[in-house]
Amino acid sequence: MSDTVTLTIDGQEITVPAGTTLLEAAAQLGIEVPVICYHDATTSNGLCRVCVVDVNNGRLLQAACVTACANGSKVETRNERVERSRRTILEMLNSAVDLNHAPAIQTLMNDYDADPTRFPNAERREHALLDDNPFYVRDYSQCVLCWRCVQVCADDAQYTFALTFDGRGFDTHVATAFDIPMSESPCVFCGQCVGVCPTGALKPKIQWGMEQGMTPEQIRQSTRRPRRRQSVEIEEG
């Protein structure tokens, strides 16, 4: 097997090392393929399918983040079929999830002429805000299910395994075992999940407090750890 492959992307020929993904090859040509779930530091799972491209006018479109370049392929990163998929996925996502704190996805909506009101009377994925620890809050109404938080909590980074998926299909949501509060879970509050969240679903508590208009004193109160408060009380006592 040859070490390199040569293919055409949007009419431009490129030679790349075997194993290079279509997403990487396109980037080398300065072609930006849109992504939602993809992140440099986490395992790519081809979930959002917003990065789909047309390879050789095949029956199926291919997710650029997980598809390796093949010799002689003719790739179109944007045509009518690709645009229909991207637009429809964005419209469906917007009809299910609160994307107000996801500016990158909002920009994509504009780029692809996605109609935010395309799906009237659609069931939304609504969840109560979870404020169960001093470090971050979880608002799964804003979760797009990119899997990044679950992956960094598990074997992509931290090996803590505090998070999982609850339910199936449209009703899937990220959760702890039996929905126990974070403080009772194995969570070590490393913060990596918050760092990789592409929407406002996971937020540092201080940022959230500031957005809520809380005073510095209120924020300090809400972010103190119970154990510390206890020890202060003992000292004072």
Next chain:
Amino acid sequence: MDSLSIAEILVPYQGRQRDALLPVLWDMQTAFGHIGPDAVRQISHALHVPEADIYGVISFYSLFSAEPTAETVIRVCTDPICGLAGADKVVHSLCHHLNIQHDETTPDGKYAISHTTCLGLCDHAPAALISQRGHEEIAVAPVASESDVLELQITPPYQSIVRGDILLKGADGKHVESLAKYGDYRALHHAITTLGPEGVIGEVEKAALIGRGGAAFPTASKWKMTRQAVGQPKYVVCNADESEPGTFKDRVLMEGRPHLILEGVALCAFAIGATKAYLFVRGEYPESMQRLQRAIDEATHAGLLGENIFGSDFSLDIEIRRGGGAYICGEETALFEAIEGDRGFPRIKPPYPTTHGLFQKPTVVNNVETLSTIPGIVEHGGGWFKQWGTEKSTGPKLVSVSGHVQRPGVYEINPGMTLRQMLEEFCGGVVGNLQTVLMGGAAGTFLTPDQLDVRLTFEDLRAIRSTFGSGAIMVFNETADLRDILQRLGRFFKHESCGKCFPCQLGTQRQMEILERADMPLEGDRERLRDIGLTMTESSLCGLGQTAASAVLSALEKWPDLFAVKGQPV
């Protein structure tokens, strides 16, 4: 089993790993009716699997529950064929009788009524699955009154109408074949003593056998690639997760001809060089599982399975794995995930199972029917198989016919006969005036009466953009409400989408919502259905999403006025 504690249940599993998770969860679910925090903690310690992961697995499968359930849970099938046979009325009268709502438990904790997707009893519709704490599940059909399910007045097995002399020889759905009746695995003996592994693959290749699971892949290429693949050990997986609405041929095979299937599995293992095989049987088929297990025991006792078969150095261990209730696990890579103790999320392909399958090892996955054709091919030669069918669709093929026909059942057809001939000669004709045939299952396409002369072959069906699919043929006369059928299909896919990729996770929900308002469609619903359908078809990660809109798109094409807004031109 009620008396066993969590710790006692775990005794045989000590030292095992994550791949023992599904069997452990089944033991717990059966004993306690749910799998609570204490059980999860102790399982986590025994198998070294994080508690969150175990909880995630429980929440993925329909037949497991993390919350306490009623002593008896009654799940009524509400898919198209059971719907036609009055399933909604059954649910309603059960709820009325017990004075509860759907998905509620009676105040005394004794009963709960819920629904399930297809139970593969379409020829006895309507069907229900009964889960009683401490007991094995029982499928009941046809449910005519409350007492049928509450007092279990009818119990399996159910006599099916079957017709066929090769795969279905001696099978009637009622009687199970004994080893004495089946014979001493003559094909396996011939393979071990005469043909050798390459010779077996050669005969399968000569037979031009096409896989019967739905993807229509040539079986011999799969075997050859797996045999040649680097990596040990190799595995054979028999895909017995038959869950496509309207499909029950594999159930009839498993209940009637377990030894035929086991010999097919053994031949495949011998051919590719595997010493371990799994039969992944859907959780809703307890009867199939019990009969297969009895057959394994019988064959092992007779020295036809196990160590040094026929005195050779070929050994084979066959293990049954019970699914937890998820249609997606019929997808081969999702099936591997289930056996490995994970949520049934399909994997990205490539790599393919032939090199990276179960436990990332080279694996052949074949459908039950595919494997059951192997003993005949090996014993009589590949040419024998070609006396049936056409050049491209060789061998006898099973179809499950249900709905508005005189004799719903499983039929062994000679590919090349037309759909009309099949309906008339085998099924005794259509009841009433034919409106449409849903060909290939929920993931298939609608055919209209003018298409009845299509020959039943892989190539002829493909030419009219239809499919054999799972071999399901659902027949509807003019009394059937197409919108109702589509709604049930929509609910099925919404219920069974795994949620991994966005197009299917979101699309199956939105598609269902639009289908449910089909009596009062909104302006633009047809275009919405089309965009959702094409997006799922072209962009979903696996075969489920890629076919979840197949029936809907074909309905849109055939009956554009189905979703027309009243008073507006079509």
